Amino acid sequence: MTAQMPDGSDTHPIGVEEQQTRIRPMRVEIVMFAALTVFFTLCGVVYAAVADFESVGTVGFLLLGGMNGFIAFYLWLTARTTDAAARWEDDPHAEIADRAGDIGQFAPQSWWPLVLGVAATLGFLGIAAGWWITGLGLVVALVGVAGQMYEFNRGIHAH
Incomplete structure (x- = not known):
């Protein structure tokens, strides 16, 4: 199904514009940790095969993959409940000035x-x-x- 633009010159499928402007929160973080999960798990499998199933390195790589998987899963769950407008980092049209404001109170000359x-x-x-x-x-x-x-x-x- 298509809809005509207000000036009548162009048509586009209904829903395409809404899909393009939809903001998915924390997408970069989720993809990064999911990729690290796959990478470290594959490293663990390859290391196990090459090092004749040496226990410390194999378990270390597999645990790294598992820990990154936990983080990716947590971020995915959090992104489902987070408002897309809550994080300016997820807005592709955001400006640096959108994040301006107080971040915290820091001592200028603290020992x-x-x-x-x-x-x-x-x-x-x-x-x-x-x-x-x-x-x-x-x-x-x-x-x-x-x-x-x-x-x-x-x-x-x-x-």
């Missing part, structure tokens, strides 16, 4: 992320060198988290 980085370094060093260093890293991490949480509650940033 607490450095403290947390030192804490993570001490934690991983403790696993390699000695478990007592991990305890020291945990203490530094608690100080760093508390400092970052209460950063805006003192000084010129006090509420």
Whole structure:
């Protein structure tokens, strides 16, 4: 069935225009993780055949495929319930300015992320060198988290 355009010059099948303008949310993410699922599963099968069914690598590749499959399935379920207009990233006619606005509140000159980085370094060093260093890293991490949480509650940033 066809319909005539308002000026009478052209006809097109009914429903084609609606299909072309329909926005499918999270399509890029779903396709990407589904492709990674297929890729890692195939890598696991090929690795199993080539490496004479070596257990660690084969299981690792197959688990990677499975984890990507879980993410793709979750995104597919979420896309079914998400309003297409809710995400500007899915609109093919969106402008960069559509996403403008507040993203969050960030400290301009904060030293607490450095403290947390030192804490993570001490934690991983403790696993390699000695478990007592991990305890020291945990203490530094608690100080760093508390400092970052209460950063805006003192000084010129006090509420």
